Amino acid sequence: MPPIKPRIAIDAMGGDFGPEVIVPGAIEAARKKDLGLILVGDENKIQSALSDKKNKDIDLEIVHASEVVEMSDKPSDIMRRKKDSSIQVAFRLAREGKAQGIVSAGNSGATLACGMFILGRIKGIERPALASILPSEKGPVILIDVGANVECKPYHLVQFGLMAEVFARSVLHVKKPKVGVLTIGEEEGKGNNLVKETIKLFKMSSMNFIGNIEGRDFFTGKADVIVCDGFVGNVSxxxxxxxxxxxxxxxxxxxxxxxxxxxxxxxxxxxxxxFGRRIDYAEYGGAPLLGLNGIGIVCHGSSNSKAINNAVIMAGEFIRNGANKLLIDGLGANKEIQLFSKKALPRN
Amino acid sequence: MPPIKPRIAIDAMGGDFGPEVIVPGAIEAARKKDLGLILVGDENKIQSALSDKKNKDIDLEIVHASEVVEMSDKPSDIMRRKKDSSIQVAFRLAREGKAQGIVSAGNSGATLACGMFILGRIKGIERPALASILPSEKGPVILIDVGANVECKPYHLVQFGLMAEVFARSVLHVKKPKVGVLTIGEEEGKGNNLVKETIKLFKMSSMNFIGNIEGRDFFTGKADVIVCDGFVGNVSxxxxxxxxxxxxxxxxxxxxxxxxxxxxxxxxxxxxxxFGRRIDYAEYGGAPLLGLNGIGIVCHGSSNSKAINNAVIMAGEFIRNGANKLLIDGLGANKEIQLFSKKALPRN
Structure with missing residues (x-):
């Protein structure tokens, strides 16, 4: 059952601008949508960002964390080296049930690594992926992965497709989502080796697979889910x-x-x-990390307060909808997640 | 010495719309810029596309070719299987000196394969690449490769950079072009394995290498040359x-x-x-194939007459400027082209 009032742990230190931008954005969202907040990071800096804000009406807590993950930190080192970093502390609050979701505008590789280690993965998922929800002429389009996994195997991409398909169906209420693979031509056989092998696997799946998607198709709503590796997705x-x-x-x-x-x-x-609002990325806030055992929303390093505000609202909605349970149930019902895995496809 | 009146072989069958769109576009360019044309393809179709055009004032020739390369044809098969295709015939006219450049809106992989086989490569170049000349807030930016090579080695990318750097300097008159590699973060070490290895090589070169370029930097003019593999470039x-x-x-x-x-x-x-003109890709027409022993301009399959017109004008300018000789001389003077090669770097 979804909690009555969602509580969200905010990595107040992430992003290019830190607490001065993150705190006001989070507070605005909490007020508008009746959310509880745990602001995680350097207590003094958070207090100073709070000082000129009226926030008596907000259900707010500060949890001190003495370290900050830098954008230049290697994700693989973070778990060991920065145990008291704001991002780790935020995920631990989620694991302990003190928060039902986290939002971070920090190093997305580190966020993924900490999330995987602390919250764990949904059963059967090899790698969680960042899903960006983009506007199109026909409605929202999910682009997955937009930066969590820069080197991928074909079965990873199929798993990204399976996760986003369930998400589109159960959370965004898209009927029979159309799933495509991002490549460089309409004709079959166009693409690099990764894409060609991936398409073979997609064809074996039960998804409503519509084949090749080109860069120009992003905004026409040709597909509801567009799958690519995290390098290509992040560049895009x-x-x-x-x-x-x-x-x-x-x-x-x-x-x-x-x-x-x-x-x-x-x-x-x-x-x-x-017009400006329809094309402003800040309107879409953050990208959910699909495949974690919990709700994690990653924002851009360069997020402004509006982007943080929208990301916190998104986290609140996902908690209220029980989005993570919907994803777990949907994936559990689909036995294919086991077929498209390292164990079943060691050479792919 | 550049020829007095450039003569350009046009693959009239390429693209989604064929002669009906390509012929009028080419004729308009020839009239405006005093260019000679050789229209290559199905003679009847070309004649019918010509019938309602006044073209008595144009220096025009038709050369029949009985075959057409389809978008779905495999580039590796074309040389052998479709010897009388319009694209092969056009390149042969260039090799025989009857034309000084070719323009095609056909299958770009096939255009590259035929160009390499028929015209050959500039000495030292492993793989020619498609360079797109994009507008930015500060002036033209070259994005290379935009689709000729979907699987690349690090030394290929460095060679693309060397070619585009010479091109920017000698043809576009950019002083000391700033060269960057397209990746997913500003910080060193962000990217996939290909990009990380490529950056190491770029640092060893004499180019004015400015490091990582992100998708958001395309239009700010941060770099004059942006290097990526042909898959990422084409998607972009x-x-x-x-x-x-x-x-x-x-x-x-x-x-x-x-x-x-x-x-x-x-x-x-x-x-x-x-505003529309500044953002319309048709204004920029085609992309030169750098590294061929000659001038080849590739247009989009979906090119309209305006795009073809601008691509033919570009070919005419490059012939008049002696762009290919400038590129050959510039690369010849730079011994690095030998250092960044398969022979010198077998493991890269």
Whole structure:
């Protein structure tokens, strides 16, 4: 049964801007959606970020953590070397049941490593993966993996597909989600070796597999789930954000060149603001780490308060929906997760 | 010495739309820039595409080719199986000196294979690569490779960098081009194994290597040359086009929602058209295949007449500039091309 009031552990030290940006974003979300917060990190810094915020109405706790994981830290070292890091402490609070989910804007490799070690994986899952939920012309599209696993085997990619398919069905309520593999042409046989081998496995699965997806298909809603390795997915995600930002800038530049356009721009300002919102990555907040035994939302290092706010809201919704249980049940009912594994496919 | 009037062999059968789209695009370019054309492909179809065009003023020739390379054909089979395909005939015209460059919107893998076999490679180059010239906030940026080589070794990527660096310097007149490797984080050590090994080699080179480039840096002009394998490059390129198209659509949708915005839109229509032009891939036409012993421009399968027009103009400019000789001379002067090779680095 989902808890009455979700409690979320926030890694207050993660990201490029630390508590000054993370704390206000989390508090805003907690107020709007009636969530409990545990802010984890350097107590003094958190207190100072809290000082000018009205937060008497928020169910709030601070848990001190003396260490911070840097973006340059190796994920494989973190568990051993930084036992009192904010990200480890946050995951331990989740393991102990003091929180039902965590949000971090820190090093995503380290977040994955700590999450796997502390919360464990869903049975049968070899590697959890980061799923980004993107807007498209037809509705949300899940891009998986966007950065947790940079070297993948074909069966990893099939498992990412299975997880995202269940997630799309049970959490996002997409009927019979269409699953595709990201590659470089529409025709069969286009792609690198990883993609070609992966497609063979997808065809053996029971998923509603629609084949090749190209970069241009991201926004048309051709697929509900797009599968790729974490290197390609992360490059793609950052490319989209960069392009959206630059296009906004170019549009403004062009408008500034003429008085007529400036006046027109003022008349259309609301439409342009809606446009801006639809393409702003901060609106989508964070990416869930699918495959963990629990709810972990990873945000960009460069997240602003709005992005953190939306990520905390997402964590709250997932806790209220029982998203993790839905995922565990859905995967458990699908015996294929055992077939697409290292044990069953040692050479793939 | 560059020829007085460049002559370009056009693969009239390539692309999704064939002669009906390619012929008008090529003719428009030839008229604007005083270029000679050899249209290669099914003579009847070319004649019918020509019938309603005034082209008496164009220096034009048709060379019949009885076969067409399909998008689904395997590049490795083409040389042997389709000897009379339009793309092979076009490259042979270039080898025989009847044309000084070719343009194709066909299967890019097949174009590369035929180009390598018929024209050969620049000395020292292991694999030619497709270089896309993209707009950025500061000027053109070369993304290399965008689809010719989907499986790469680290030394291939360094060679791509060397070619694009010379190209940026001698053809695009960029002083001391900044070269970066596309990866998934700013910090050293972020990336997959290919990228990590590649970066080690780049550091040993004499290039102005600026390190990691992320997807979000494409448009800021942080680097003049961005190096990646052809899989990642092709996904990225198609993603940019798809996003630009979708954003244009979303903007129009938002504007249509209110009368005020519609009137404003009309007042700003010129600014919006300039915006559209700046983000339209067709403005940039084609991608040069760097490393061939000659000038080959590859266009998208989905190219419209405008894209073909711009690709033919690009070919004409490169012929007039002597771009290929500039590349050969530049690479010849740089002994590093021998150091970053299969022979020198058998294990990379």
């Amino acid at each position: 995600l950052k490319l989209m954000e960069g392009l959206a930002t630059s296009l906004n800038k170019i549009l403004k530049e062009e408008v500034k060149k003429s008085w007529l356009a400036r006046i027109g721009f003022l008349m259309g300002i609301r439409a342009l603001k809606r | 390129l198609k993603l940019m086009e798809g996003l630009a198209t979708s954003l244009n659509k979303i903007l129009k949708e938002e504007v249509k929602k209110s009368w005020l915005a519609r009137i404003g839109f009309l007042m700003g229509i010129r600014a919006l058209k300039r």
